[in-house]
Amino acid sequence: MNFLQKLREDTQVWFIKNLKGDPWIWGTCIVMLFWSVVVVYSASVKDAYSQMGGNTEYFLYKHVLLCIISLVVMYFVHKIPYIKFVYVTRLALWSSILLLLFTLFFGTSVNEAARWIEIPVIGQRFQPSEWAKVALIAHLSLILARHIKGGWNTRELLLEPLALVALVCGLIFSSNVSTAVMLAGICFMLMFVGKVPVQYLLFTMLGLVFFAACAILLKKTQRSGTAQSRIATFLDNDVVVYQSQQSYMAMARGGLYGEGVAKSRQRRFLPEPQKDFIFAVAVEEYGTLGGSFLIVLYLILLYRGLKAIEATKRPFGGLLSAGLTFVIVSQAFSAMAVTVGLVPVTGQTLPFFSQGGTSLIFTGISMGMILSVSRGEIVEEKRI
Known part of the structure; x- marks a missing residue:
């Protein structure tokens, strides 16, 4: 017990010392990335089996690696005072x-x-x-x-x-x-x-x-x-797109509480369910409550990203944080709107949740820049 308590205390000290900026943004991003590993693995099993010669863990390992890279990128970017981005x-x-x-x-x-x-x-x-x-x-x-x-x-x-x-x-x-x-x-x-x-x-x-x-x-x-x-x-x-039809069926099956972890059935019929329509798989497995929780996570990012403006005295920091926050959250709500049939199919992925190397890495860069703004005025530079 003493060892576990010391490990927990050391971990807390490390996080406090090294992860600067808004803790809500850090926590939200980490929760979404960890959760995405489970959902992406569940959603990608069919494609991994058919495309990778039966290796059902292929996309899982790839996604875990990209999540780690995204976090590492976010960490190093957030250490840079945001004012230096002007160069x-x-x-x-x-x-x-x-x-x-x-x-x-x-x-x-x-x-x-x-x-x-x-x-x-x-x-x-x-x-x-x-x-x-x-x-x-x-x-x-x-x-x-x-x-x-x-x-x-x-x-x-x-x-x-x-x-x-x-x-x-x-x-x-x-x-x-x-x-x-x-x-x-x-x-x-x-x-x-x-x-x-x-x-x-x-x-x-x-x-x-x-x-x-x-x-x-x-x-x-x-x-x-x-x-x-x-x-x-x-x-x-009178016409329903095939992807949308399968998406509606997945969410209907999920009900309030969901079918359970990795128990989605419509993942076998949705085209690339680990990307554009991963929200449908999440709702099927975790229910309306799980889908609502994911929406709340993006709303937290929206609120905290805009609140980061208060930490900066320069217009550049406020505009940068607001712009990048709206890019990430707008893409997320666009993808979810497609899934529930509010807008036409667009092909947008869920930031920090869908499988996708480029999206994960550049979302990490964006969140690192927002966290840098939330750290406030680290050094004094020529006023922008």
Whole structure:
């Protein structure tokens, strides 16, 4: 008992000493990652067996490794004073634009969408849009913070926030319509908070449409056609998409308390249940109570991410924390809305919960940056 008590005390001391920032954010992220391991294993058994020659633990080991990497990344990023991010936002943004352009022409197609870059030797796929989301929000926050008291001129507006938002969202639009629309909406919200004149926001919208049209014409139009088809199907009450039908059946089977851990039946019929429709598997196994608890976890992230703004004296920190928080939570609620049939099928995954290497790692980076903001003013730098 003395050994266990000492171990517990030492663990508490280590956490207090090393995990800075908002403890609610740390706790929420850790709970979701641990819970996701169980749900992803349950949901991925069928695909692992059929795709990996009967190795039903393949996706489990991969997901556990990625969860650890995500936590490690989040830990190291949160140790960096957030004010230092201002030195790399421009480089990060332009590197993401180059990667998006490369993906547009040479990307690997998955499910009829060129969203991926295949990394040589290791054979791992990388999704540039995840990097672009973090980079765009960070750089946009910096630009807006520098002009938070006004002083905009037409040249500055057109060259930096307006053109960059339109360019990045337009490039993403050609392969991932839902991500582009969500990201554009969050950027518009940040620009409105950053006091960008309304007439210039209209120019941004026109620019977004222009770049999206160019991206579609330069590559393929399948995703725009897919989006139109999904919206039309969603509005047609006589047609139910196969994925949605299986999702409704899974949640209906779950009832209030669920079927139990790893007892989902609809995972055998849902396409890639460990990704887009993992919320349906979670509700089937843990019931409406379990699904509601997951929603509460994301609401905690939303509240604490916005509350982190109080810890910073600089506009950059507040805009950065708010923007990244809205990106993560908006994606989560978009995925859950698809599962319950409130919006058309989009292909969004649950941050920190679904299987997915790129998403887990860049969500870890985002949460690390939010935690860095929640630490407050660590060092004094030139005012932004």
